[in-house]
Amino acid sequence: MARSGKATVIGAGFYGSTTAQRLAEYDIFDEVVMTDIRDGWSEGLALDMNSSRPIEGFETLVVGKTTTPDGQGYEVIADSSVVVVTAGVPRKPGMSRMDLLGVNAGIVRGVAENIAEYAPDAVVIVVSNPLDEMTTLAQIATGFPHERVMGQAGVLDTARFTWFVAEKLGLPVSAVKTLTLGSHGDTMVPVASACTVVIDGQEKLLADVLPQDEIDALVTRVRGGGAEVVALLKTGSAYYAPSAAAARMARAVATDSGATIPVCAWLTGQYGIADVYLGVEAKLGKTGVQQIVERSLSDTELAQLREAADAVKSKAADIASM
Numbered sequence: 001m002a003r004s005g006k007a008t009v010i011g012a013g014f015y016g017s018t019t020a021q022r023l024a025e026y027d028i029f030d031e032v033v034m035t036d037i038r039d040g041w042s043e044g045l046a047l048d049m050n051s052s053r054p055i056e057g058f059e060t061l062v063v064g065k066t067t068t069p070d071g072q073g074y075e076v077i078a079d080s081s082v083v084v085v086t087a088g089v090p091r092k093p094g095m096s097r098m099d100l101l102g103v104n105a106g107i108v109r110g111v112a113e114n115i116a117e118y119a120p121d122a123v124v125i126v127v128s129n130p131l132d133e134m135t136t137l138a139q140i141a142t143g144f145p146h147e148r149v150m151g152q153a154g155v156l157d158t159a160r161f162t163w164f165v166a167e168k169l170g171l172p173v174s175a176v177k178t179l180t181l182g183s184h185g186d187t188m189v190p191v192a193s194a195c196t197v198v199i200d201g202q203e204k205l206l207a208d209v210l211p212q213d214e215i216d217a218l219v220t221r222v223r224g225g226g227a228e229v230v231a232l233l234k235t236g237s238a239y240y241a242p243s244a245a246a247a248r249m250a251r252a253v254a255t256d257s258g259a260t261i262p263v264c265a266w267l268t269g270q271y272g273i274a275d276v277y278l279g280v281e282a283k284l285g286k287t288g289v290q291q292i293v294e295r296s297l298s299d300t301e302l303a304q305l306r307e308a309a310d311a312v313k314s315k316a317a318d319i320a321s322m
């Protein structure tokens with residue numbers, strides 16, 4: 001594929017820099033921009049990443065830029081087709097994602113306002129936590145149409161679920177398909193009918209291969225998948241799988257692929273739910289979320305999805321004022 005366009009990652013910490021590296025190594029963009037408020041940090045990482053190009057064999061130029069919260073330096077993001085927002089504080093052991101709400105809201109609002117000013121046509125992918133709430137806030141602060149602002153969660157939760165099933169059954173990850181909808185956290189909804197494994201060339205429902213209590217234990221592990229990494233690292237949170245997830249979404253947008261991906265998207269009546277950002281499957285393309293893909297859910301799954309929506313909605317008024 002010919003190289004074209006520009007992708008930007010705001011926040012060049014663990015998550016952001018790894019996302020930028022993945023996007024650059026796809027070798028599909030003319031330019032990948034990375035920004036951070038840490039003086040010289042983005043420039044240093046860009047210098048390092050560009051020096052990896054002769055070894056890895058990609059021509060995408062990586063540009064690093066120090067920015068200020070009030071917008072200095074943001075001209076570098078102009079004309080980005082997609083902007084990934086990773087700016088924010090990660091969890092410490094024992095913290096929930098919701099504990100980050102106050103501090104990350106201030107950061108995400110400021111970043112979003114600068115994106116609206118300097119890259120008014122971009123599609124925005126939010127990853128800062130708490131995810132559903134930060135996505136809601138980014139849409140409000142940019143004023144962008146809802147379909148141009150989405151969050152990353154479902155790709156990651158699904159990937160964790162797939163890996164845990166593959167590990168449990170001793171299968172290659174490519175033989176396992178899973179799906180989670182709902183929010184990125186306690187109200188995540190595993191979709192049993194979409195969870196399958198291929199054993200000896202035959203596709204089977206996960207529920208026909210593992211007893212329910214073992215599936216439940218895996219789902220519980222997925223819900224706490226991020227916290228499990230945080231507890232082991234003791235400082236910082238997960239970034240390899242999260243950055244892979246965000247980069248895939250950005251690629252689907254930039255290449256206008258139309259791929260159906262689980263993302264945090266604005267609902268307008270799908271599943272009987274409206275006016276809330278929630279994890280669902282959606283077709284992604286250059287205008288962002290092109291279509292929410294509804295699948296048939298069991299009554300229990302539908303009830304869990306509505307519960308997840310209510311949980312995010314209950315914070316909506318607070319978020320708008322942050």
Ligand code: APR
Pocket residue numbers: 010011012013014015016035036037038067069086087088089090091100104107110111127128129236237238239242
């Ligand atoms: N503009 C740009 N960058 C900012 C801003 C801002 N206003 N405020 C903070 N940053 C930068 C920090 O300087 C830091 O480099 O965001 C970066 C965050 O990086 P890390 O501390 O390494 O955190 P990371 O693991 O990358 O997580 C970032 O993603 O998964 C979520 O919960 C996590 O909200 C957190 C975010």
